[in-house]
Amino acid sequence: MITPRTLKGFRDYLPEAMIPRERLMQTARETFRSFGFAPIDTPALEYLEVLSGKGSDETDRQLYRFTDNGGRDVGMRFDLTVPLARFAAQHIAQLQTPFKRYHIAPVWRGENTQAGRYREFVQCDFDTIGTESVLADIEMVVVINALMSAIGLERFTIRINNRQVLSGLLEHLGLESHTVAILRSLDKLPKIGREKTAEEMVQAAGVTAEQADAVLELAQCTGSTDEVLAALERIADGNPTAATGIARLREIVTGAIAGGVPAERLQLDVSIARGLDYYTGVIVETFLDDLPSIGSVCSGGRYDNLAGLFTKQHLPGIGASLGLDRLLTALQQLELLPQVATPAPVMIALFDEQHRNDYLQMAYQLRRGGLGVELYSEPKKLGAQLKYAAEKGFDVAIVAGSDEWATGKVQVKDLKRKIAITTAYRHDAPGELIATINRVLEGAQLADEY
RNA sequence: GUGGGUGUAGCUCAGUUGGUUAGAGCGUCGGAUUGUGGUUCCGAAUGUCGAGGGUUCGAGUCCCUUCAUCCACCCCA
CATH class of the missing domain: 3.30.930.10 (Bira Bifunctional Protein; Domain 2)
Incomplete structure (x- = not known):
């Protein structure tokens, strides 16, 4: 060796x-x-x-x-x-x-x-x-x-x-x-x-x-x-x-x-x-x-x-x-560097694998909206996925399970401030979700300089 | 290039005058908790003790060599 x-x-x-x-x-x-x-x-x-x-x-x-x-x-x-x-x-x-x-x-x-x-x-x-x-x-x-x-x-x-x-x-x-x-x-x-x-x-x-x-x-x-x-x-x-x-x-x-x-x-x-x-x-x-x-x-x-x-x-x-x-x-x-291990700010949790194609579609729409997005690749427990997102330095996690898909809403989790925002989302109308994420990111950037 | 300090688990370190199977905290992983992360509790894994050689019945511990890192000189970003 x-x-x-x-x-x-x-x-x-x-x-x-x-x-x-x-x-x-x-x-x-x-x-x-x-x-x-x-x-x-x-x-x-x-x-x-x-x-x-x-x-x-x-x-x-x-x-x-x-x-x-x-x-x-x-x-x-x-x-x-x-x-x-x-x-x-x-x-x-x-x-x-x-x-x-x-x-x-x-x-x-x-x-x-x-x-x-x-x-x-x-x-x-x-x-x-x-x-x-x-x-x-x-x-x-x-x-x-x-x-x-x-x-x-x-x-x-x-x-x-x-x-x-x-x-x-x-x-x-x-x-x-x-x-x-x-x-x-x-x-x-x-x-x-x-x-x-x-x-x-x-x-x-x-x-x-x-x-x-x-x-x-x-x-x-x-x-x-x-x-x-x-x-x-x-x-x-x-x-x-x-x-x-x-x-x-x-x-x-x-x-x-x-x-x-x-x-x-x-x-x-x-x-x-x-x-x-x-x-x-x-x-x-x-x-x-x-x-x-x-x-x-x-x-x-x-x-x-x-x-x-x-x-x-x-x-x-x-x-x-x-x-x-x-x-x-x-x-x-001088401790002026952020501890971040991801270059993308948004992670979509693979919450319900039945909806895999919905997550893929959502990621596509968000990227088209100019956002860096990682789709989690394993159907692990949601808690583990959120932990991964927080520790890797993502600013936002998107959580959408069968309830959300049924009602046309998703959760936008602000990982830095630990709050969740419920937002309407459809594949053919992603504007509101993108706007919500951007609002969260603007706040996150203020607290996350070098 | 010269002189000195350091090197033990992923990280920070402990390891008594050399003495059996090498430890702690943090972290990691699993569980408590089959739809919600930084808290708490329970459990588990992990090391060729930087590498090579030597002394010794026996070396993480002593000696030599080497590699890396830090500090000073030199120089520079």
């Missing part, structure tokens, strides 16, 4: 897990499409050189790679952004710019697992390429807010930074060459605190204590966006790069607010750096206020030359990625 098992970091999804998962994907799709992003897909496998070209040592280490049966060196994509760069370089002639696409698909990273971190997980990316307009930057923030709201979340914070602000300061301090090491240290600031971060910067990045202090002062500006912007201007001291970056941040924040994002969800935070070095402008991370420890659930930013490896054409872009599996882990920990 072969032991049935799954690989480390790879998972099976039972209906209870898959139902909210599909719902989340559907919400993401609808949100992206409502902004005009169009779907694309790319292969899971790419030539190794395509994936490792831009990658750092870290991504190289996490890359699943092998030689295929034709002797080609191939790798499994570890994000959707590098495939997009290849895709754009390859097809740009047939695409109009700005090109807006969304891409919902699994990616693979051979790293160590943890809660909300898997080796196979789904990302929901949306990007706009071919424009440097600040409107695209603003739209990214607006989409993130719309997406999180559509999922049913209210308590989240979108942290915004602009690489140019820090670059400007580093330029001002004469530290451009240490940028990567400084960013790496800076990323630890929330975890290890200011003093240790300063120590590490001095040690790992080889800067002076004064320089480290200036960087940290910049990174620790807090308060309202106006306050932070004013403080940044003071510290950057007229450096042109930083000034450009700060002006851009101001435009993004005011634009996002005009675009419907509540101001309190936006927080300027110069300390967020993102490990990926391909970001060149604005950077965002999205944290759940009630579960910040899970990390960012939606991150992105501007990259002004991602396709440079694949084409001479200048292709600036901006976009972000929702971590579907991480978000689902978070929603589960």
